Amino acid sequence: MKNQETITAGQLARLFFTFMTGSSIINIPAPLISFAKNDAWMSLLVSAVPGLLLLSCLLYMNKQYPGLTFIEYSNKAVGKWVTFILAIPFCTALFHMTASIVLDVDLFMTSSMMDETPMYVFSIIVMSAAAITVRAGIEAMARMFTIMIVVTISLIFVIFILAIPDYRPEQLLPLMPQGIKPMLHGAYFTYGFPFGEVIVFTMLLKFVRKQDGKVLNKYMYTSLIMNAVVLIISVVCTIMMFGPMAGERKYSLYQFARIIQVVDIIERIESIIAMALIAGSYMKATITLFALNLTITQLLKLKDDRILVLPISVICVLLSLILSEGMARFEETVSSVHPLFITVSYVIPLLIVMIVSMFRSHKASGQGAGSGSSAESGSNAGSGSSPGSSSG
Amino acid sequence: MTEGGNQGETVSQGAAANSTLKGSGKDSGGAKTPISKSLDENRQLIEDTFSGCYDLVYLPWSYGPKLGFKAFSVYFDTLVEEKKDNYMKSVLQDLVTHEIGPGTDITLAVIMDFFEKNGVSRQSGQLIDDFEFAVARMLRGDLVVFIDGWDKALSFQTVMVQGRQITEPISEPVVLGPRESTVENLKKNIGLIRTRVRSPRFKLEAISGGGETQTQVVYGYIDGSVNPETLAEFKRRIGVITDKEILDISFVEELIEDSTYSPFPQFRYTERPDVVAAALIDGKIVVMCQGTGMMMLCPGLFSELLQSSEDYYQRTVVSTLIRLLRFIACIIALTLPSIYIALTTYHPELIPSVLLLAIVDAREGIPFPAFFEALIMEFFFELLREAGVRLPRPVGSAVSIVGALVIGEAAISAGIASPIMVVIVALTGIASFAVPQYNTAISLRLLRFPLMAVAALLGGFGLLFGLMLILLHLVTLRSLGQPYFAPIAPIRPRQLLDVFVRAPLKQLVRSPRNRHMHMSINRKKG
């Protein structure tokens, strides 16, 4: 059963990196650059800060309640019913995330490479693969993804290196021609995706084996920083290649690969990049599905933790297909609403539980917090998107 | 030495005697039939047990003063190669000359005394107490002597059936390195290994199969190198064979392997004692079976797929490059046809334009889509290979030449296949032969068909997911409880020195001895 499986801290950190980077590499640069233009890389730097903060919350809670997932220690801290209420947005967000990752793959495939194939084929295949992998357990996932992410990132860096002759570094300047706001806009966006999604890992930290507890923090921070670095490099290269116009076309990395031409043989290698990106999305979808499955299983307090995987996967497939039918409206809203959405669904529950448990460890009493903190949402979102004092 | 009466606890009816004689005498759970003191009863029992076995020989003897005492020897004529000595005679001679002195009468009491006190005799015999054991001995090729009035019997080891000579290994030839291979005789094989592993910590334990074949299976390991949990797991599983018919070592493999339905083999076979010795030092368990020349090494990991013993007999740089070559061959054998199908059907832009033109040109006029063309050609190749295995040697090479020329050329001219396809099929076949382990090469070949199908359906996307499923399977597979894909996943960097590259012996020799320490420390890792 899953609960007995343990992985090393290093493996979890790698899973974390995979999760954060997997689909981000392709999806982030274009919209980010469309918001922040040349300052996109600064947005990343800025939004990495709340990411790190959230990660430290995670790790703190993990130390308080070792070996437990978010649902489990939330039960202990705030009780069954509040947990249930908090879990509603949490699960909704997880479902939405998984569905949108799958949707992303669908859109990508049908828009660029295999446009005559209907979308549900891709949805079903990706989710089936994810479901099978989740059922195989987190050990299998850690092992597989280590190999796959190494291959994927290497391929991507090869692309970046091959494009060196075409870079125009002057496009990185000027910095902040229009003031700080575009950059903050970008930071708002990247806070939503990927840095805010760090919290999904509250469900997964418990799988680290006990003797690795001390190094876990170090590894996780390293992963997050590496992820930020990779994204920054990716964005910088994209700007250098395409300039501020990069934001106009989606899937900038794909466009990147299209342009590269080496020695007349290696041209138009975007299909390989496409494969790498689909692999990355699959990996993220698998991890998210795993977290989702675990959440629902623990909410319902079931003993068999693999039985729900398939129905949940079917729901995700359906969601992705439903979402695809409301496409136009979806795209507009998602990039602006998403950061708020995950704040409400991920960050706030975690903060609530954390505050409550901090009170509990200081005093003997304290059922406080609870629902009275919805007023915090506004201020949290505000503070999440403008910690700008550091970068001024 | 007490005589007692002619107690007949023996069952006198043949049928009942047959039914109690089950398995080897060592561990029959049922009643053991004691040897009767009456010679006639013993003889009757033997005749009943082995009724219908024409090759059983009885030799009655008389001895003693006035040749008044009776005895007889029994043996299988077909198992005993030559019987130079009359064992009875040499026994008596020894008694007379060495122990008692001339002139003493040889009586039963004297003989009994002599043997029960383990007197030295030129042909040392072993005392047997019960009937089942005597039967087992006879079936092993020993000669058993029954003496009238004694409730024990003597068994002497005799020359066994000649087997194949020790020659060059057939399935694993090398250019450099030793050229001994194991044969079907278990003792010879064990001897070959013991000469190489001269350590009291090299332990060997025997276990017998069941049923009519009673095959002896021996497993060995080096105490201190082998991982204790693996050994315990192995011992737990090997107990299964005691009531099954074991005809060949592969039966043992099937009974103790982790996953019967996986296309990948979980144990490694070899017929080279040097490979076995190296594996033993690495902490593996070797399993040998009477009557099979191949030896099995457990646990078998995927990384051993790339290893051939010759790697260690050549220089570091050379071996490393050759290993990388093999790795590429492995990938080619698995994916080349699928890549071709995916590229030509779905992603032609990936092919450099010059080559693309050549391909399009070649494929003009071929009635089938790339997938069917590939399928047909691969199928022909497999057919050819399978046919070639069965043909006697003189004809075999002719068939392969004919097959290659005829099918290749003719297919091209008939327009069934394009030259590119033939090249690809040939490359795939050759690549699969470059993989050192025969059984893994087969599984790779097998797996390329589903990959071809998925590539034909969904192009690169399908190929990606097909490969991922295979990877997933490899990553979850276990061999005797050890993760199959170690040391690649879970990552064990120290052992990676021996997977893709071949690090110099100075670094390798240090780690194998400590490997079991690494394994037990890392046992919970990933």
Add this chain to the structure above:
Amino acid sequence: MLEKMIVLITMYSLMLASDIPRIKQLQKREKLGYGAVMLLVVYFSVDYMTRIDLPSLHRIAVHLLEGPAELIVNYLKAGIS
């Protein structure tokens, strides 16, 4: 419509084929849990098939949050000259 039906049936059969042997061995609680999730599956299947936009949680969330989100984004965009 027919296409969607086939898709749904394929998914259902795959799902049930691999789950039914396991479900038989489970206790009541797991069966209830499975049933609950299945309800959701059916709900979304209907949504998918009929193209009615049935309310789903995340749509509600989005709806609620659209307001503040617009505010923030407009504030941030306003700086662009």
